[in-house]
Amino acid sequence: MARRVMPLLGRWPSRVFSVELDGAPCYFSIQEKHRGEEAPRLFAKVRERDRCFSLLVCAGDAIRRAKFYAELKETLLRDLPPGCDVSPMSSFLPNVRDSLIKGFFLKDSSDSPSKSEGLLRDLIRHDPVLVCSYLRGEDGQLWTQHLWSHADGQTMDMSKEYYVVPSEAPEYHPSTLNIINSDVFYSFEEAYEVLKKCGDIIPEATSVMELLPSRAPARRKPDFPVIVVEGLDATGKTTLTESLRDTLGAALLRSPPQCLSPLRARFDQEPPLIRRAFYALGNYITAEQVGQEASKTPVIVDRFWHSTAAYAIATAVSGPMCNLPAEGSEVYRWPSDLLQPSLVVLLTLDPEERKRRLRDRGQGKTEEEQELDHNQLFRLKVEEAYRRINGPACVTVDASPSADQVLQQVQLLIRGKCHL
Structure with a gap:
């Protein structure tokens, strides 16, 4: 897993993330220090019990990436428990051609959070997918992003965390980059x-x-x-x-x-x-x-x-x-x-x-x-x-x-x- 995602992580803080909500993109970015920004619109209606994740397909080969993206959508819709919302998302470097990575944003409101997390752990072990979890801060307003890594057969959160902040719409719609x-x-x-x-x-x-x-x-x-x-x-x-x-x-x-x-x-x-x-x-x-x-x-x-x-x-x-x-x-x-x-x-x-x-x-x-x-x-x-x-x-x-x-x-x- 580490070998597949290292090229992405090198410029990770520079990336912008886009989640499709009701047919319109909601943009957010990440930063190492918080400067007083409000949480992105995406998280405004997330209840305290809900859990949020992003899954980005990061295979190096374009054909494998395209095939796995389609298969991942079927897997999520089939295997996630009731109460999980799956939305298309992407990550990109603004104005950088071929930088778009596609994936899905998962909001888990189910009664079986362990089932959802188990599915994500299996994915990160065997498939070309980068998983991030999003955690609400103690004040209930701040949100942080945590990347998952895979080591010694165990899935764990990386120690690195980023604050999630709103981002303006890019000059070019992200899908045009690819x-x-x-x-x-x-x-x-x-x-x-x-x-x-x-x-x-x-x-x-x-x-x-x-x-x-x-x-x-x-x-x-x-x-x-x-x-x-x-x-x-x-x-x-x-x-x-x-x-x-x-x-x-x-x-x-x-x-x-x-x-x-x-x-x-x-x-x-x-x-x-x-x-x-x-x-x-x-x-x-x-x-x-x-x-x-x-x-x-x-x-x-x-x-x-x-x-x-x-x-x-x-x-x-x-x-x-x-x-x-x-x-x-x-x-x-x-x-x-x-x-x-x-x-x-x-x-x-x-x-x-x-x-x-x-x-x-x-x-x-x-x-x-x-x-x-x-x-x-x-x-x-x-x-x-x-x-x-x-x-x-x-x-x-x-x-x-x-x-x-x-x-x-x-x-x-x-x-x-x-x-x-």
């Missing part, structure tokens, strides 16, 4: 390395790698225009792309590509790191297909990198719209090794009309598409992420008129931009 090549991939090699390392634990990863090009397809300008159509489900993408195929005599491709369809359900069960790498590589398979077709005819693509990135960013960044990375952030940049389309059309639709169309279709939806249906904030974040992606940026088209009118409007865009 988006690059974790939630969104910006090169073939980064996504490929993730799936390559999954071969031993996910047999289907080998099947994906057999479908991949040996490297990212050469990013050269296609002979014929490549038009990508983006948008949320039920905005009319299928109707429009098929109409464009017919009117332009174009090839029609989709991302993720058809060859990955049998594997999607399997990778949708995986943690975000692995799932996002799978979909990122799907874009490179599509890019290879686009390059082949665009040497002889125009190409229409139903979704591409914009979708992969927009959904990932909106999912990774919790809370309100203002938590999204600012316009111009590097998270919105197009991958330098991915084929660049000539035009990207983003279809938008009134939310109620989109829901009506979804009901009429009655088709099964992914977890993220279900989230769009009942979470207006998530939908707005996806649409805003779409708009902020550049290189190329999306051209927004209102999809509420008739299919023929939408087709005519997009054809005008294509004539102006692509000279078709």
Whole structure:
């Protein structure tokens, strides 16, 4: 255990901690001396009998960390006694990329505190998790943080204690620190390395790698225009792309590509790191297909990198719209090794009309598409992420008129931009 956490402990007092309460983060930090600060909001409603703990996943390997985080959540929800509240939390160094560590905050109001503590002791003995307990001072106001260590087969509190104090919200939402090549991939090699390392634990990863090009397809300008159509489900993408195929005599491709369809359900069960790498590589398979077709005819693509990135960013960044990375952030940049389309059309639709169309279709939806249906904030974040992606940026088209009118409007865009 000590070997795994020593790199963290070296800068431990500089870290900020964030706990999700009712969909909003509550921040606190720690310091060696108390200077009269009040206890953080997180502890204001903790009763005298309640016990508080934090669990941070500290495995060095990103894939193991992602897998264990998902497993830890299941373990806590399954094995903790009734009366325990588990909230997502994280620890990070402000403005330091890749410094985010994810975990959970536990408030134990149960009648079986020994059962909870026993579970935590087992975790620290065998798993890559750093446990801290939080103790109320004698005056009932001050709180201190105590790190647990593991030595000689016994779990014990480290003698070092820190005072817990409020912390202001950081300049950047903490989840944005780890988006690059974790939630969104910006090169073939980064996504490929993730799936390559999954071969031993996910047999289907080998099947994906057999479908991949040996490297990212050469990013050269296609002979014929490549038009990508983006948008949320039920905005009319299928109707429009098929109409464009017919009117332009174009090839029609989709991302993720058809060859990955049998594997999607399997990778949708995986943690975000692995799932996002799978979909990122799907874009490179599509890019290879686009390059082949665009040497002889125009190409229409139903979704591409914009979708992969927009959904990932909106999912990774919790809370309100203002938590999204600012316009111009590097998270919105197009991958330098991915084929660049000539035009990207983003279809938008009134939310109620989109829901009506979804009901009429009655088709099964992914977890993220279900989230769009009942979470207006998530939908707005996806649409805003779409708009902020550049290189190329999306051209927004209102999809509420008739299919023929939408087709005519997009054809005008294509004539102006692509000279078709």
